[in-house]
Amino acid sequence: MIERILIAGTGGQGIVTLGKMLARAAMENYPFVTFFPSYGAEVRGGASYCQVILSSDEISSPLAEKFDTLIAMNQQAAERFIAYIEQKGLAIANSTLCKVNNLDWHFVRIQATKIADQLGNVKAANLVMLGSVLARKSIVSLSKMEKIIRASFMELPKTIREINMDAFYWGLSI
Secondary structure: OEEEEEEEEEOOOOHHHHHHHHHHHHOOOOOEEEEEEEEOOOOOOOEEEEEEEEEOOOOOOOOOOOEEEEEEOOHHHHHHHHHHEEEEEEEEEEOOOOOHHHOOOOOEEEOHHHHHHHHOOHHHHHHHHHHHHHHHOOOOOHHHHHHHHHHHOOOOOHHHHHHHHHHHHHHHHO
16 A cells, blocks of 8 residues: 655645644554655745655655645646646645646645635645545544644644644544
């Protein structure tokens, strides 16, 4: 069993944070896990993406050529990476920032940024997207993912931590 995940967007959208959390949660279920981030020198505002590979067998390279899942946080990410999704793969787009109508692919459209903004913190859009993926694919334990999310934001004020969890639960419900 192998699951190759590509998370892409703009620096500051929590792309790398999301990849790290997903990889940490997966270590409980998979003997082999890789996390490979990539971002421009400008970081915030520049292109950012990461690859997470989960496998029951050894992973020969942390870089994949094709992916089973794409999380596209903006239009540029969707346009750039859609060609790398397996034919029966899952592609989820943050439709608040991504109008994927012109792409020859069936995206699941989630208004992640809008939902996160309504919850009180636009930065939680990545967690809405994560919940949405995990609602469609049982790749990690939900209870483990919840623990990882809580631990990752322990230093933040309680209200922000609660918004992050609410965002994750929203994603799971849509």
